Amino acid sequence: MSLTLNTDIAIIGGGIAGLWLNAQLRQRGFNTLLIEHNTLGGGQSVKSQGIIHGGAKYALHGALTGSSEAIADMPKRWRQALAGAGEVDLTGVRVLSDAHYLWSPGSIAGNLTSFFASKAMRGRVDQVKGQDLPPALQHKDFKGRVYRLAELVLDVPNLIERLAKLADDSLLHAQKITPRYQDGQLLGVQADAYSINAQRVVCCAGRGNQDLLKAFDLTQPEQQLRPLHMVVAKGPALLPLYAHCLGGGSKPRVTVTTHPTADGQWAWYLGGNLAEADGVARSETEQIKAAQAEMAQLLPWVEHRNTQWATLRVDRAEPVQSGLARPDNAFVTEQGKLLIGWPTKLALAPDFTDRVLKLLARDHIQPSATQNYPDLPRPRIASPVWETLFN
Ligand code: FAD
Known part of the structure; x- marks a missing residue:
């Protein structure tokens, strides 16, 4: 039996991009549902080195590149979040x-x-x-x-735990996610037995974006x-x-x-x-x-x-660049009510969210009346690789 859930923003993918976006949207009063088909952080995020880059590495060849400029603000924004004075409350997250x-x-x-x-x-x-x-x-x-x-x-597994806590009842574990249309308009997504209506759908599923694009019958943006x-x-x-x-x-x-x-x-x-x-x-x-x-x-x-x-x-997993170059910034693009993107770095999750929020503000997307979700199946948090590789 299908159960209908109404939300403002449906987020597909529970890596750093989806979890950070979810936390910020909820803080602004939006109803959200974050749908993960495997474990939270289990794509690239928990396998990352957890460095909150400020662009130093990219200045090694002496040139001030786009990358060094765009990323320069990130350590400050993360420090504010860790101190409980930023856009997302990361108090208690372990700084390695x-x-x-x-x-x-x-x-x-x-x-x-x-x-x-x-x-x-x-x-x-x-x-x-x-x-x-x-x-x-x-x-x-x-x-x-x-x-x-x-x-x-940062201790990324600990960071993912904190963001999962901030997500509260907005997390949903579902294997099969397909678009729902009415008269050619995107209504939301079908996630296993749940028919989700949303004002906007955001795909931030890391390398999984490729398959999701196919499910939405899209060929762009290309992924590398x-x-x-x-x-x-x-x-x-x-x-x-x-x-x-x-x-x-x-x-x-x-x-x-x-x-x-x-x-x-x-x-x-x-x-x-x-x-x-x-x-x-x-x-x-x-x-x-x-x-x-x-x-x-x-x-x-x-x-x-x-x-x-x-x-x-x-x-x-990133948006395609010429010569497999490293992208400089987070990337978000849109196809009607569907937004698709990659943060391109863990450190750039705030930049990814800025870009989504800008598109929502442009379209005057506002939080609707608060929804209470039933007891949904929840995704687990991924284990760090240093715990799983030696067993
Ligand atoms: P992911 O973390 O891959 O999350 C995507 C999620 O979507 C996954 O949980 C996946 O299960 C889920 N998903 C996929 N398909 C579907 C679907 N159809 N339905 C539902 N869910 C789906 N960046 C830094 O800033 N600092 C670093 O030190 C750093 N080190 C790195 C080291 C390594 C080895 C790697 C690989 C990357 C590193 N990065 C680093 C980059 C950083 O890890 C990534 O840019 C970032 O984690 C990507 O986050 P994401 O949320 O887009 O993707």
Whole structure:
């Protein structure tokens, strides 16, 4: 039997984009239903490194790109949210590191000179030494230079939990989602047994947007997938490190974040250039060997006898760009009452929501009378990869 639910905005996809948008819409008095077909955060969001970029990484080649400009505000907006004074109340969400670091292991002065000369970096980096170094680098054999960036690293599973709490009764777990039309007009969606009427439908289903577009009989916007082959190392001797380790090029040689595991250890999550093209071409065994060699060269004092290693293949889903380039901003487009988009970065979830809110305001979409939803099937929250890969 079909049950009808009325809402203002139906959101499809419970990653960071959908959950952040949902929280902000609810705060503004909108009725919302967020429909997730799997687990909350289980697409890219919980597999992300949780860095709230401010654009520093993108200024490495010295140029102030669109990317560095657009993203520069994000750390401030997230900090306000974490302090309970922002657009979404993230009080209580665990901050893994108050700063991300830029770590130059050798002497690649040329690279750093242009980096510090770039307008994007003025006043945003300080060199750190001794006791102020990240714990993993506090060793007598450490050589190199380390700079503190004003970028946070968040515990993403904890963030998703908080946003799920703010979503309250607006979450719905449903496997099959199809559009509902009347006289050629989009009425809402059918989500399993639930017929949902909505003023607007927002698809923010990460790589799932592609299939949803097909279901809505649309060919635009096109999606690109950028594959990554990440490495996770878990062990009793690992210490926290949140850093882009610089190589010779414009991309970090390796980007390391560190995550607490349920059994009281730390897991290093390794991305950056290691996880890109060459890394994607490697088998799992080859990729683990490459990561072990990289970390042995960079941190030779770390004892790895009891470290466990695993890899994870995951795609970044984004609107198509020429040459598979990285998009600069969040992206939202519309087809009548349907909005479709990708935040393109976890850090850009506020930018994604700004873009949706702007379109709603333009169309004078207002909250309707408050709806109380029955006890709906709820999606679970995804487990972090450092908990699932070693079982
Ligand atoms: P997702 O998190 O993929 O969520 C989409 C959701 O939609 C999923 O839960 C999925 O199950 C659901 N869904 C799909 N199809 C359907 C359907 N038909 N019906 C219902 N639900 C559906 N960004 C940063 O800012 N900082 C970082 O440090 C960072 N590190 C990253 C590291 C890696 C390895 C990767 C892959 C990405 C990283 N990113 C980072 C990018 C960031 O993770 C993504 O841009 C962001 O998480 C995308 O969020 P999303 O909500 O669009 O998608």
